[in-house]
Amino acid sequence: MKAKPAELVISLAVLALGTAVALGTTRLSGAGGYARIGPNAAPAVVAGGLVLLGLWLLYEALSGGWHNSIPDQPEARGEHRFYASAFIWVSVGLFAQMLLIHRAGFVLAQAALFACIARGFGSTRPARDFAIGIALALGVFLFFVKFLNVNLPAGWLKPILGTAGI
């Protein structure tokens, strides 16, 4: 049986992470006072563990596949085929939020996130989704700022939201 590419990639990624941690550990100080071990001891254990586990996963992947793995066909898992567009819309929403939150402010960023996620899950009414997002985010904003005294950025809506927010 041919090894599954995904299992190989994940196994190698674990191995690579372990190696990287090991390299990073060599740059840490080992001075540890009475304990005789320093801040580099725990990372060394972690690095060793990750390398061993990476090798173990690689061995399983190459000798007939990971044990007790779940089926590769989505249908066998009771799911549908991979919708790349859905995955991308959810990602777009999260990046839009990162870009907007300190410029346009919390309310608009969360509304954009809301609309993109809904789009990713198959909604076909972006204007409605955005409006619901605005209402929800505005409610959260006012609750946090007025009631909990937690500041959230007002951004472009500052003229409307007044003194609330930062």
Added chain:
Amino acid sequence: MAETFHLLLHGFSIALTPFNILWGLIGVILGTFVGVLPGVGPALTVAMLLPLTVKLDPTGALIMFAGIYYGAMYGGSTTTILLNTPGESASIATALEGNLMAKNGRAGPALATSAIGSFVAGTIATVLVTMLAPLVIEVALRFGPAEYFALMVFAFTTVSAVIGSSTVRGLTSLFLGLFLGTIGIDSQTGQSRFAFGVPELLDGIDVVVLAVGLFAVGEALYVAAYSSRLEEKIEQLKGSLWMSKEDWKRSWPAWLRATAIGFPFGSIPAGGAEIPTFLSYATEKKLTKYPQEFGNGAIEGVAGPEAANNASVTGALVPLLTLGIPTSATAAILLSAFQNYGIQPGPLLFQSQADLVWGLIASLYIGNVLLLILNLPLVGIWVKVLTIPLPLLYAGILVFATLGAYSLHQSVVDLLTLYVFGLLGFVMRRWDIPVAPAIIGLILGPLAETQFRRALAISQGDLSVFITQPISATVLAVSALLLIVPLVVSLVRRA
């Protein structure tokens, strides 16, 4: 024992102040509401609602959290039974029979036996926590760093290697969490580790960001990609909500047996509520007088696992409060809630913060009563939550989940980290790598490291300290056996 009773009464005097009752009530309502949402388990519920408590005093906040913790489980059962989408692995056993009962028009009794069973198990388990905690503390006060380190290693082993479908994938998840735990400033020397000069990383990775990333963002990516276009079937809540005499007769023994199974699993750090729920399911299947009903919606098959789940989750408060060791993802996030207030659970907590601890324990009794009242008559309201369309539901979940991560430090770096953990969560979900060990590793790893270095500082660097002290030697030996025996068995079987 009389002293314990006195302390508990004192706890009630704290928990029953108007504000604390209010926080408890808000906690159970929010917990139930969020717990009902499909795809949101108790761990995510607690992580998402954490920022709400930033301005509360510690006692009020923790009472609210206890309410959220319990409420999320009650709410989750409703979803499991009506929608057949278990929000966490401990609900899978309930889903087996519960959803079948709902399909046969017996959703009412299924919800009732799960709610009353949770109440019975939760209350008995709380009584056991009350009695057991002072005893564990007696012992724990004599523990040194070596014993703590050994117990933490034991918890690592049980949560990663013993549960789940694969030891190696569980351990991989654990070590990933341990790695994330080393990021930031080393607490003992002040040296920065793996922060790459990013100031936001110096404080370390927050467990809330990891939990929300893995559970909310990862889940959203996965569900959007693989199951957002499936037809969902919600079972209607028709017929009587009440259990018949027959239902009562069959539920009672199952609740009690399940409590006896669930509590020990939670209270020794033996990793989560998944095993006891399945054990309880198997027990009921074996003991039932109606074996033909199993597979068609047998009430014992709902009553048992639900009660076992609650008993074990409540039992998990014993190691959490008395030793500071979390044994589930949810308990790990509760521990971080404690730490946000600068409180480190452990035997000393019962002395230094007696008001807080006993107020919290008393609020568990109150929370169980509130939840029973909230869930039985009001279940119709929670069912309405399930009719929210999937796109709006997940959009709403992410608005709140990202808010939870962002409001910690108002930082975009946290949002980026959140997305990276989301991708990780997607990969872990798709290739069946459990996420709970990573969360427990992140929060418990640095604590274990501290105890390890303390133990060695006392012994002047002599590693034998871990095997010359009887308790730590025994616990470490058991952990090693748990890890090695299954491996040997599987090797022998294949050879």
